[in-house]
Amino acid sequence: MNLYLPVAEMSVNIFVLLGLGGAVGVLSGLFGVGGGFLMTPLLMMLGIPAPVAAATDANQIVAASISGTIAHMRRRNVDFKMGAYMVVGGLIGSKLGVQLVGYLRALGQIDFVITVLFVVMLGLIGSFMFVEGLHALRGSSGGDTGGKKPKKTPRWRLPLRTHFATSGLETSILVPLGVGGFVGVLAAILGVGGGFIMVPAMIYLIGMPTQVVVGTSLFQILFTTANTTFWQSVQNQTVDIVLALLLLIGSVIGAQIGTRLGSKLQGEQLRVLLALIVLATAAKLLLGLVLEPDDLYVIGGGGH
Amino acid sequence: MMRALWTSLLLALVATLAPAAGAALVSDLSHTEVKVSYRYEGETLLVFGSLPEPGGHVVVEVRGPAKARTIQRKGQVMGVLWMNVEDLTIQDFPGYYALLSDAPVAEFLGPAERNRLGLGRDALFAAAEYRGDPAQAAPRDYFDGLLRHMTDAGLYQEKPGAVRIKQDRLFRAELRMPSRAPVGEYAIVVRQVKDGSVVHRDTQTLTVAKTGIEKWLYDLAYDHPAWYGVMAVLVALFAGWFVGMITRGEAEH
Numbered sequence: 001m002n003l004y005l006p007v008a009e010m011s012v013n014i015f016v017l018l019g020l021g022g023a024v025g026v027l028s029g030l031f032g033v034g035g036g037f038l039m040t041p042l043l044m045m046l047g048i049p050a051p052v053a054a055a056t057d058a059n060q061i062v063a064a065s066i067s068g069t070i071a072h073m074r075r076r077n078v079d080f081k082m083g084a085y086m087v088v089g090g091l092i093g094s095k096l097g098v099q100l101v102g103y104l105r106a107l108g109q110i111d112f113v114i115t116v117l118f119v120v121m122l123g124l125i126g127s128f129m130f131v132e133g134l135h136a137l138r139g140s141s142g143g144d145t146g147g148k149k150p151k152k153t154p155r156w157r158l159p160l161r162t163h164f165a166t167s168g169l170e171t172s173i174l175v176p177l178g179v180g181g182f183v184g185v186l187a188a189i190l191g192v193g194g195g196f197i198m199v200p201a202m203i204y205l206i207g208m209p210t211q212v213v214v215g216t217s218l219f220q221i222l223f224t225t226a227n228t229t230f231w232q233s234v235q236n237q238t239v240d241i242v243l244a245l246l247l248l249i250g251s252v253i254g255a256q257i258g259t260r261l262g263s264k265l266q267g268e269q270l271r272v273l274l275a276l277i278v279l280a281t282a283a284k285l286l287l288g289l290v291l292e293p294d295d296l297y298v299i300g301g302g303g304h
Numbered sequence: 305m306m307r308a309l310w311t312s313l314l315l316a317l318v319a320t321l322a323p324a325a326g327a328a329l330v331s332d333l334s335h336t337e338v339k340v341s342y343r344y345e346g347e348t349l350l351v352f353g354s355l356p357e358p359g360g361h362v363v364v365e366v367r368g369p370a371k372a373r374t375i376q377r378k379g380q381v382m383g384v385l386w387m388n389v390e391d392l393t394i395q396d397f398p399g400y401y402a403l404l405s406d407a408p409v410a411e412f413l414g415p416a417e418r419n420r421l422g423l424g425r426d427a428l429f430a431a432a433e434y435r436g437d438p439a440q441a442a443p444r445d446y447f448d449g450l451l452r453h454m455t456d457a458g459l460y461q462e463k464p465g466a467v468r469i470k471q472d473r474l475f476r477a478e479l480r481m482p483s484r485a486p487v488g489e490y491a492i493v494v495r496q497v498k499d500g501s502v503v504h505r506d507t508q509t510l511t512v513a514k515t516g517i518e519k520w521l522y523d524l525a526y527d528h529p530a531w532y533g534v535m536a537v538l539v540a541l542f543a544g545w546f547v548g549m550i551t552r553g554e555a556e557h
Contacts, residue, residue: 004344006521011483063540067548112387226537233533252547297449
């Protein structure tokens with residue numbers, strides 16, 4: 001059964017999109033990441049133009065993260081003070097990112113930049129998480145997670161330090177602002193929530209307790225992707241509501257399954273599994289950059 | 305069933321036209337408007353009509369709305385990465401082009417005449433205006449690259465044999481519009497060719513337009529993008545919350 005997408009201007013199979021949303025949704029619930037890093041390339045493989053895929057994905061993540069955010073808020077897994085600083089950074093970053101997308105589209109380099117950024121980000125974070133996960137698996141055999149976490153002593157002292165009660169730590173507000181801002185830029189360019197960067201940054205850089213990390217990152221993602229959706233609509237006209245709705249129906253159901261699966265599985269094993277998925281995606285994209293393309297000629301965005 | 309119906313319709317048409325034969329080539333379309341709704345998967349139309357005199361060949365040329373097309377060429381940078389290195393823009397190139405005929409056009413029309421009429425690949429290339437000055441490849445390579453992409457999407461078609469001629473008087477051809485066909489006005493020109501030149505011609509106009517919710521969303525996205533953006537966010541928030549409520553509700557039972 002096919003459906004015509006009004007903004008992407010093409011006909012697509014409904015069940016393919018529902019399945020894609022569902023698979024990515026399971027990951028989202030399992031790891032607290034938006035799953036955008038898989039969704040954007042998969043949509044592009046279906047023939048959806050890259051900027052439409054990325055912007056629509058951001059819109060879909062708004063929907064996917066509201067239900068997750070509410071669930072985590074109920075379980076008091078959100079550090080609102082930390083989240084608020086990250087949101088402010090995210091709003092600024094995503095606005096800048098949308099601007100950058102328009103500029104790169106005009107240059108005809110948006111696809112290349114998207115792919116390179118995916119390879120670098122996913123490659124670095126995937127390897128880091130893989131090594132860390134293996135260490136943890138070998139080190140703590142069956143110990144409770146987070147209990148014997150070594151106290152992080154900051155290497156450098158930034159100004160504007162403040163106390164975050166929920167996380168039980170003290171850090172400069174520049175850290176959550178910076179992390180949020182960086183993730184905001186990525187949200188706009190790549191159509192990712194950025195959880196796969198934020199979660200490790202919050203654990204390793206800020207030193208937040210594991211149980212508030214996922215909830216707080218979802219909280220930030222919700223605001224950043226909403227901002228991205230709005231500005232992509234205004235400046236680039238690349239958000240397809242119908243496509244986003246189809247993806248979200250699949251992804252929200254998938255996310256519920258993922259959340260329940262997550263509570264049954266061990267944290268360290270999950271981290272290694274996520275690392276492997278991230279690395280596989282990076283490798284796939286890297287091949288696309290270094291192998292000679294089938295067709296040297298591509299049709300530029302041009303636009304309407 | 306459909307074919308039988310059209311054939312009988314055409315026979316009736318030619319019967320009434322027969323006394324006036326010699327006057328003009330008469331063509332028509334099965335429908336003059338293609339409506340792009342949410343179920344749109346492309347459409348097949350019938351171009352049909354009668355010929356004023358027997359013999360010769362029939363060419364049906366269809367041109368969709370024109371716009372500038374930018375073609376980028378990938379090259380290897382730093383010996384490893386493939387990225388877009390050059391581009392060429394072709395001005396006012398049709399977003400859809402179909403050339404249907406009863407035999408390969410080159411067999412009955414010479415290159416000079418094809419170029420003059422703008423029929424086919426070589427004629428389109430000769431008529432195109434370019435912007436940009438690529439150094440690594442000739443404009444023709446860019447042009448062929450564009451047509452390759454358009455052919456894959458069904459937006460460029462050359463179909464010798466698609467036009468059927470019956471009893472030297474009637475012709476019909478099936479015209480396939482893919483779902484990617486751009487919205488706008490399409491010009492359909494039917495030509496009868498004899499001894500290497502066009503002896504009769506007739507034109508029709510086809511409109512491809514969005515309708516219903518497709519039109520509403522598309523217009524909103526381009527005419528009122530801020531409202532579209534607000535709506536996209538609100539719809540996502542509500543839908544995400546709503547679906548989440550349902551799934552959580554089930555989980556607690």
